[in-house]
Structure formats: C-alpha cells, structure tokens
Amino acid sequence: MRIVAEHLSYTYNADTLFATAALKDVSLTVEEGEFFGIIGHTGSGKSTFVQHLNGLIRVPSSMKRYKKKKPKKGQALPPQTVLTVGEYDLTDKKTNFRELRKHVGMVFQYPEYQLFAETVKEDVAFGLKNFSEKKPTNEEITEAVRAALEVVGLNYNEIAKKSPFELSGGQKRRVAIAGVIVTRPEILVLDEPAAGLDPVGKREIMELLHKLHKEWCKTVIIVSHDMDEISENCTRAAVFSEGSVRYVLPPHELFQKREELRALGLDIPLTARLCEKLEQAGVKLDCDFTIDDFVAKLSALKEGKA
Amino acid sequence: MNALELKGVSFSYEEEGGFRIDNLNLTVGEGEFVAVLGHNGSGKSTLARLCNGLLEADAGEISVFGVPLDSKNLFEIRKNVGVVFQNPDNQTVATYVEDDVAFGAENIGLPREEIGKRIDFALKATGIEQLRHSTAARLSGGQKQRVAIAGVLALKPKIIILDESTAMLDPRGRREIVEVVNKLNKEEGITVLLITHFPEEALMADRAIVMNRGTVVMQGTPREVFARQEELLTYNLDLPRIGIICNRLRALGLNIADTMDEDELVKEIVRCVS
Amino acid sequence: MKDVSFGQYYPVSSFVHRMDPRLKILFLIAFITAIFLATSFYGLAICAGVLLLIILLSRVPVGKVFREIRGILFIVILTSVLNIFFYRGETEYWSWKFLSITREGLIFSAFLVCRLILLVTCSSMLTYTTSPVELTDGIESLLTPLKWIRFPVHELALIMSIALRFIPILMDETERIKNAQKARGADFESGGLIKRIRAIVPVLIPLLLSALRRAEELGDAMDARCYSGGRKRTKYKKLRLTWRDFVGFLVGAAVVTGVVLLRVYGVGTL
Structure with a gap:
C-alpha cells in the first residue's frame, strides 16, 4: 500500500x-x-x-x-x-475507516501504558477480535497470538497466561507491539518506539522492527527524535x-x-558531524552516515594510503 | 566531608521479594558530579528515593553531610537533598511557573521576601526567568524539567539528584537539562547525582557508577568505565556512540587512541589515514 | 497538543478581569441575592442594567455570553410553560379543565424567565473573567476564617488547584489511549448501552493506572519539596484589593440597596 x-x-x-x-x-x-x-x-x-x-x-x-x-x-x-x-x-x-485501521497498525509512544486486559493473550487478541468479520475460534486466536508474540521475541507458553502488568518494561512494550501487529497490518507506524529504553533495549527494538519489516509488515514508518x-x-x-x-x-x-x-x-547524526569535521581537516569522506559505512570507508582510505 | 554516604544499604518492596537495593555502598564527595548508569530495573531510581527518605531502607545507614537520615530529621535532609523526577508533567503543583517554584519555599515557612528572592535565584540559575509568569502546562518538556529543577533549587539544596529526568525528553530538552545541571555543579558548587541510561550524559561527570541488581558493579572516571565495553554490555548498557565508533575503527586496524571527544577523534583519524 | 480551554475562561485583559477574585465572588453572591430579593421588574431592570455594564466592561463578546443561555433553554421553556398554565390568576384568557392562561400567569412566568437568564448570565460572567487559578485562590482566601474551626482550607484549595492542573493532562491522556485502542479496532460509537460501557474498559483501565502513577510521582515530588500540609506554611502570593475592587464593592452595594428599597416600598411588586 x-x-x-x-x-x-x-x-x-x-x-x-x-x-x-x-x-x-x-x-x-x-x-x-x-x-x-x-x-x-x-x-x-x-x-x-x-x-x-x-x-x-x-x-x-x-x-x-x-x-x-x-x-x-x-x-x-x-x-x-x-x-x-x-x-x-x-x-x-x-x-470504511475500521477496515483501513486493520491495514495500518499504529504503535503510540510508550505503548505499554495502553495494556489493559487480564492476560497477555487477551490483550494481544483485542485487535484481532475487533477486526474480525465473524468471531474467531479459540484456536484461531491462540495461533495468531502465538505467532505475534513469537515474532516480537516472547515465548507464548511462558507469558500468555500472565498478567501484562507483572512483566518487565521491555517485555510490556513487546506485548503492546504484538497487540498491534497481530492483525498483520501492511503498514506499521511507530511513534518513538525506542523511547525510555536502555541502550541494549533500544538496539533490540530496532532489530525487531527490521525483522517485522522483512517478515511481517511491508512498510514501516517510525517517528523519531x-x-x-x-x-x-x-x-x-x-x-x-x-x-x-x-x-x-x-x-x-x-x-x-x-x-x-x-x-x-535539529541535530545531525554523530557520523555526519565527524564527516563534517574531517572535511574541515582536509579528509573528504563519502559515506552514507551509517556507522558500518563510516568505519568501512575510513578503513578503505587507510588501506589506499598504505 | 562527604556529601552523601551509603553504608550497606538494602531495600526490598514487600510485594516483590528479592532486593531492589542489595548491600549498597557509595560515597559522594562534596561538589562532586556523579553519573549513575543502569538499565531499566537496576535499582537506580530506588536509590534516589532512599537518599531523601521517600523510601526507608531495610538495613544500612544513609547520611547526608555526616548527618544520619532518620524519621526525625527528614525535613532537614529533604531541604539538603533535592530530587527531580522523570515525568515532566507530574511534578508541578501549581499552574503558573512562579507559583510552582515557590511551592517548596512556602512549605518550609519562609517569609515572603525571602521566597521572592529564592524564586529570582532559582529561575536565573536554570535560565528560565522569561517563563516566570507562563503556564507550566504549555511549556516544552525541557522547559518543564527546568521548572522542576528550579522548584528544587528554591529550597537551596546542597545535593540534587536527577532521577532519569532526561528519559522522556527530546535531544534538545536533554541537552538543556544536562547543561543546567553542569552549570549548577560548577558555578553553585552543588553536588549532583545524575541517574540516567544515556551513556553520553555520563561523559561530563567526575565519576560514573554502574548499577546492576541493586548494587554498584563498576565505578571510576567515565573514561575508565567506558574502557570496559564487554562488561557494560552484560549490564544492558553500552558505550556512548563515539566510543563504539572508536572501537570499531580499532578493530579494523586503525591505531586510534581512546577518546570520547569528537574533535580529538577527528585528529586521531586524520593522523591515522594520512 | 490540543489545548483544552478549561471552563470557559475568556483570556483577555479588562477592568473586570483585573478585579480581585474574592471581590468578584462576593459580588456574585450579592448580585444573586439581589435577583432573589427583587419582587418587581424594576428590581430586575437594575440588575440587568448593571450586568450589561459588566459585560461591556469585560470585553467578552456579548454573543458568547448569550450563547450560554441556550444551555438552559429547556429549563427556561419548561418553567414558563408550567407557570403559564398552572398559575392561578384573576384575569383569565383561556381555560380547560385544570389548565388556564391568565394575565398574571403570563407576567409571572416572564418574570421568572428574566430571573433565570440573569442568574445564569451573572454566574457565567464570573467564570468568563476569572481564571480557575484565581478562583481557587479567591475561595481559599475567603474560606480562611474556617481555619478556626479546623476546617482544612489549605488542603481543600490545594486539591482543587491540583485537580484543575491535571484535568487537561488526563483529558489529553484519555484522548491518546482512546486513539490507541481505536487503532486496534475498538469501536466507541456504535452498539447499545451495554456494548458501549464494555467498550470503555480498555480506556478506563490504562487511564486509571496512569492517574495512579501520576499521583504517586506527584506525591513524591511534593514530599521531596518538604510538603507537610498547611501548618507552618507561608504563602508567596497575596491577593491585593485595588481601586477597581472598591468600585465593584460600591456597585454591588448599590444594587442590593436599590433592590431592597424597591421591595420595602413595594414599587411595582407583582
């Protein structure tokens, strides 16, 4: 879409x-x-x-x-x-805006604060039940919830029956994301998906989004500072x-x-700042501003000179 | 004299079991700027609440400028130890900035003229004099947190603890807060405990402390702590981005000296590639 | 993002806006008393005249003020209909069984309608020209004598002002949570009563939890700033009376006196 x-x-x-x-x-x-x-x-x-x-x-x-x-x-x-x-x-x-919403999943800022159900399974299934034309069977729900939880990196058997409120912060956020992607939206929009997480949590969420982009939702849109x-x-x-x-x-x-x-x-990324300063010092570096490319180009530059 | 001293402090929430703070020892010198790093749930916020008696330790001793904290001198301690919390929306009591900054000073029963002086001082120190008559709810996140800092400053504390006060802000707001805090530390001599999970924010501190499972697991100057990336990763933390780049470059055979400063890194790179 | 214009405070600067909130509250009380004491159209006319003057001085658009009346239109119509038909008078125009329309009934119901409109308009003038903060300050100050009977005046005022501060935040939050659940297909607009009530649960629970979390953090932030109730506490801001308030006082006193005199001498009493 x-x-x-x-x-x-x-x-x-x-x-x-x-x-x-x-x-x-x-x-x-x-x-x-x-x-x-x-x-x-x-x-x-x-x-x-x-x-x-x-x-x-x-x-x-x-x-x-x-x-x-x-x-x-x-x-x-x-x-x-x-x-x-x-x-x-x-x-x-x-x-039909409700039908549209099924295709455009939206994860708000701090989505864990929207969890409400008694169990993780129920919470994740909320959207599924709302969007289905006819009432889904229990098996269908279990299957869909299992798949959604697993793709966000959570174990269905371990947490499906738990209350969402007894999970850790990072787990809650994953459950909340599972609750949005459970209907397999084609477009997934996330507002500040990594806000409030520690460095490793941040990296894991970004990895998750790439995984979702590859396997689950065709388009991913993130709002980020x-x-x-x-x-x-x-x-x-x-x-x-x-x-x-x-x-x-x-x-x-x-x-x-x-x-x-x-x-x-607005800011610019660290790599872009470094490129700017390198340029001022006479080293022109043509990189795409990812860390990978930045270090690769510098290494190539050194090899070339050596 | 030590500004803050914790000896063998333990704390657990009854309903949880297991320690939030587990036999923690920590001393913070007067005028020191200490960054406390830790992943979500490492106990760093509990630490903030213990230090000014919002929570009571199960065991151990906490003293502020040599005075042990107990239920009798709670107010004296709180006057000396200001805490700024995480959510910018949840800390203002009054509608207008000026009234909110006055709140603490009113609580300790200062005369009007003195409150006025303290508001002037607090707003100036946080650089928000022009917001004096603004409605707090309409400010940006960074401005709201500066109001919160000003509200604490009106009590003239000797120590300020920032309990993840930058976590909910955008980069601009975060920078505002870190700058204000640094200024308070350098110019007013206020001891600062900056609790955060942004490694970048620890760089300007005199000392960095890493917490895990309610206890201090690493400490030293920020450079010393950030020299141990492997260990940090096991605590769900990482280096500042610039440190990551340094390490990656070294791994590729560039002979770059350890640095956390952009200009220095650029010099190093230029030296290496030319 | 969204600005909630709380109550209906109309934020401009005017003579009336700059009056002391305490005086405005007392003025309103006096004014309402006068309206109830008035027994004639002359009395109401005095009130209406002064009220019109206030509206003009306040720079609140007249149309906006009268729109307020639409809110009570139903009550106005109901009162007048009941009075027209049930009021027993002498000069009968029309009657059927126990219903009748009389000259006195018509006059009396017109009187009541005027009274109602005056009451609503003067009350809304207070909220148009006084911000919620000023109102709480004013009420706290007026209730101060109650401290003698250990009534927690300060605590009450603090609760009111905190509530006023958090209402917009929680309204925003409700909107956010509602949107988040709508994005997950929640439907708040259709279905019967039971379905609608059940649809609120996914909004209510997160909202409640958030309110608790906020309350806890606010409590901590207040404790950390040495809050311990109203005792020993000082106050930075003092309300001050100015010449405007003196004018207001004189006008208020004049209105009450005028109405009382009309009543005592029975001028135009219905």
Whole structure:
C-alpha cells in the first residue's frame, strides 16, 4: 500500500481563540516497502500527520468543498487535498475507516501504558477480535497470538497466561507491539518506539522492527527524535517543521544538509558531524552516515594510503 | 566531608521479594558530579528515593553531610537533598511557573521576601526567568524539567539528584537539562547525582557508577568505565556512540587512541589515514 | 497538543478581569441575592442594567455570553410553560379543565424567565473573567476564617488547584489511549448501552493506572519539596484589593440597596 498526501492541512481547535495550525499544505508520498523516518520537534505536526494515516484524525470536510465550487474569474482554485492509503481515499467520509485501521497498525509512544486486559493473550487478541468479520475460534486466536508474540521475541507458553502488568518494561512494550501487529497490518507506524529504553533495549527494538519489516509488515514508518536512529535504519526520511514538510530524502542526502537542519534546530547524526569535521581537516569522506559505512570507508582510505 | 554516604544499604518492596537495593555502598564527595548508569530495573531510581527518605531502607545507614537520615530529621535532609523526577508533567503543583517554584519555599515557612528572592535565584540559575509568569502546562518538556529543577533549587539544596529526568525528553530538552545541571555543579558548587541510561550524559561527570541488581558493579572516571565495553554490555548498557565508533575503527586496524571527544577523534583519524 | 480551554475562561485583559477574585465572588453572591430579593421588574431592570455594564466592561463578546443561555433553554421553556398554565390568576384568557392562561400567569412566568437568564448570565460572567487559578485562590482566601474551626482550607484549595492542573493532562491522556485502542479496532460509537460501557474498559483501565502513577510521582515530588500540609506554611502570593475592587464593592452595594428599597416600598411588586 502506497501512502499519498497532497496539500494536507489541519488546524486544532479551529474557530476558537486557541486555534493552532498543525499541518500546513503537506505533500508526501511513502512507497510500499519503505522503512520511512519522520523527524521533527514536538509540535512540528509529525504526530498529527501520522494520525491521519489511519483516520484517527480526519481530513476536514471543508477541504473537499472545493470540488463543487466554481472558480471566480481570475481566481485560482485552492489546491485539492488528497490523502490515500492504498485503495482507501481518506478524504471520503464513506471510507470504511475500521477496515483501513486493520491495514495500518499504529504503535503510540510508550505503548505499554495502553495494556489493559487480564492476560497477555487477551490483550494481544483485542485487535484481532475487533477486526474480525465473524468471531474467531479459540484456536484461531491462540495461533495468531502465538505467532505475534513469537515474532516480537516472547515465548507464548511462558507469558500468555500472565498478567501484562507483572512483566518487565521491555517485555510490556513487546506485548503492546504484538497487540498491534497481530492483525498483520501492511503498514506499521511507530511513534518513538525506542523511547525510555536502555541502550541494549533500544538496539533490540530496532532489530525487531527490521525483522517485522522483512517478515511481517511491508512498510514501516517510525517517528523519531534520534537522528542516529534515522540514519542507521531508514530508507528515506521526512523532516517536519512548524507544520510543513521541509525535506524528504534518503538519510545520506538529508544529512548533508547540515546547516539547513541546524537552522531548524535539529541535530545531525554523530557520523555526519565527524564527516563534517574531517572535511574541515582536509579528509573528504563519502559515506552514507551509517556507522558500518563510516568505519568501512575510513578503513578503505587507510588501506589506499598504505 | 562527604556529601552523601551509603553504608550497606538494602531495600526490598514487600510485594516483590528479592532486593531492589542489595548491600549498597557509595560515597559522594562534596561538589562532586556523579553519573549513575543502569538499565531499566537496576535499582537506580530506588536509590534516589532512599537518599531523601521517600523510601526507608531495610538495613544500612544513609547520611547526608555526616548527618544520619532518620524519621526525625527528614525535613532537614529533604531541604539538603533535592530530587527531580522523570515525568515532566507530574511534578508541578501549581499552574503558573512562579507559583510552582515557590511551592517548596512556602512549605518550609519562609517569609515572603525571602521566597521572592529564592524564586529570582532559582529561575536565573536554570535560565528560565522569561517563563516566570507562563503556564507550566504549555511549556516544552525541557522547559518543564527546568521548572522542576528550579522548584528544587528554591529550597537551596546542597545535593540534587536527577532521577532519569532526561528519559522522556527530546535531544534538545536533554541537552538543556544536562547543561543546567553542569552549570549548577560548577558555578553553585552543588553536588549532583545524575541517574540516567544515556551513556553520553555520563561523559561530563567526575565519576560514573554502574548499577546492576541493586548494587554498584563498576565505578571510576567515565573514561575508565567506558574502557570496559564487554562488561557494560552484560549490564544492558553500552558505550556512548563515539566510543563504539572508536572501537570499531580499532578493530579494523586503525591505531586510534581512546577518546570520547569528537574533535580529538577527528585528529586521531586524520593522523591515522594520512 | 490540543489545548483544552478549561471552563470557559475568556483570556483577555479588562477592568473586570483585573478585579480581585474574592471581590468578584462576593459580588456574585450579592448580585444573586439581589435577583432573589427583587419582587418587581424594576428590581430586575437594575440588575440587568448593571450586568450589561459588566459585560461591556469585560470585553467578552456579548454573543458568547448569550450563547450560554441556550444551555438552559429547556429549563427556561419548561418553567414558563408550567407557570403559564398552572398559575392561578384573576384575569383569565383561556381555560380547560385544570389548565388556564391568565394575565398574571403570563407576567409571572416572564418574570421568572428574566430571573433565570440573569442568574445564569451573572454566574457565567464570573467564570468568563476569572481564571480557575484565581478562583481557587479567591475561595481559599475567603474560606480562611474556617481555619478556626479546623476546617482544612489549605488542603481543600490545594486539591482543587491540583485537580484543575491535571484535568487537561488526563483529558489529553484519555484522548491518546482512546486513539490507541481505536487503532486496534475498538469501536466507541456504535452498539447499545451495554456494548458501549464494555467498550470503555480498555480506556478506563490504562487511564486509571496512569492517574495512579501520576499521583504517586506527584506525591513524591511534593514530599521531596518538604510538603507537610498547611501548618507552618507561608504563602508567596497575596491577593491585593485595588481601586477597581472598591468600585465593584460600591456597585454591588448599590444594587442590593436599590433592590431592597424597591421591595420595602413595594414599587411595582407583582
């Protein structure tokens, strides 16, 4: 499923004293199969954008009105808002949003705080039961939950019957992710998936996401503050600032825009910083800003010189 | 004199069984900046709550500037040991910044003029004078945590403990907090205990301590601790990113001296490849 | 992200906004008393005139104020209908069994409607022009004498202000959890009552746990800052009366006196 957004705008608390524009004319396409990154400060509009993708925030119907309006003489029509996910037209009120949500899984920040059921199995099965047309049998549920738990690296026999609240922090987060992917969504969106984890926990979660990307969900989208995380993991990344998209580029091109990113108050990855300083010291290094490539290129440089 | 001293301290939650803190010994000198590293559940947050009497140790002795902590001098201890917690939303009592900073000073019954002076001081030290009349709820995460630090500073503590106060912030907020804390340590001479699981944040500390299963398993200068990557990994921790790059380069045969500084590393690389 | 405009505080600066909250609360009490003491349209007219002056001074849009009345439209209609039909008067226009419409009934129900509208409007003027924080401060200060009978005034005010602070946070959180469960296919909009109540469980439990977690951390943060209740505690902010409050006091006193005089001399009494 391909995601296409064109001229998407959104305002919170429209028509009040507190009206704040969260999205301003956002156009962005995410291809099927990408590991896509979304970067931006709190309040940059990235969360608002992401919540559009499964219809948690709807495109205001006023955006559709333009279709019917005839342009006045000499006046250009405002651009038409487009938002599609695969076949689904999200600007259309009649779209079956629940069906859409089955295909677009969404893991919110600190997802472990949304666990509620008495057992891990029940919690993971929640989405499964909600999305099924007819009631799934107990075997079907067990199978699906087992598969979901196993792919996130948990042992079904050990924890399915346990209360989610007696697990460790890292386990809880995995259970929460299992509860989203259990319906095998084609697109998986995660908001700060590694927030609050220790270094090894962070690495394990990123490894898990790559595994899911390979075996389970075609497209993975992560929202992250951590530029190193973006440069190490993503195929492309979009930079949000003050409600608009500034750049959509692969990390190795994006992080060459050091000054532009800094002007937006954003960081650049450590490898990009080192490359910058090396360049100033007369060593030009053409790397894609992953640690692997960085050390490999340096080693090659040394071999070449030797 | 030692600012903080823990001798054989143990603590367990009744409902859990097993120790959260297990025979912990730790001394922190006056004016020292100590980073406490540990994975989630290593007992580092329990440590923070023990040090100012929010939790009571089952065994052992905790003393602050030579005064042993007990139920009678709880307030004296709390005045001296300020704690800033993790969630920026859960620490402000009042709606406006100024009133929240005043809260602690009001609690100990200071006269109005003195409270006013302390608010001035605390806001200045944390660099948020311009937010004095703002609504706390509308600030950024980093600003909220600075308000929380200011609220603690209004009590003029000699020790500040930051209990994962950067965990929920974005990189910018995290930097703000670490800078403020470093400034308080260097300029005001406040002893700092920075509890975190970001290895980068330990770099500016005088000493780094690694906790695992409720006890101290490694300690030394940050460089000494980060020289032992294998051991850190067993505690679910790792080096700062720059250290990882150093090690990877060395593994590929580049003869690079150990460093945690970007400029130094660049010099080393230039020396090696040219 | 979302800004919850709590209550209906209308954040602008005006003469009325800058008045002391204590005086505004007392003024409201006096004003309500006056409305109840009024026995004639003249009395209500005094109140209405002063209220209009307040609205104009407060810079709150008049349309916004009157929109408040829509909320009580049902009660207004119900009261007037009941009074029109059941009020026993002398000048009968129409009657059927125990129902009748009389001249007195019409006048009386018009009087009641005016009274209701005045009551609602003057109360909402207080919340429009006084922030929740000021209100709590004002109430705490006004209740101070109760400390003599060991009434926990400070604790009550603190609870109120903490509640006010956390309501927007918890509302935000509810929204977040609701969205997270919606993303997992939860349906809050359709089905019968039982189904809907059951649908709330996946929101309620995480919300409750989160509220507990927050309460615990807030409690720790307060303890860590030496909180030990209201005793020995000092207060940094003191409410101060200004010339505005003196004006307010005079106007309030004038309204009550005017209404009482009209009542005593029976001018226009219904």
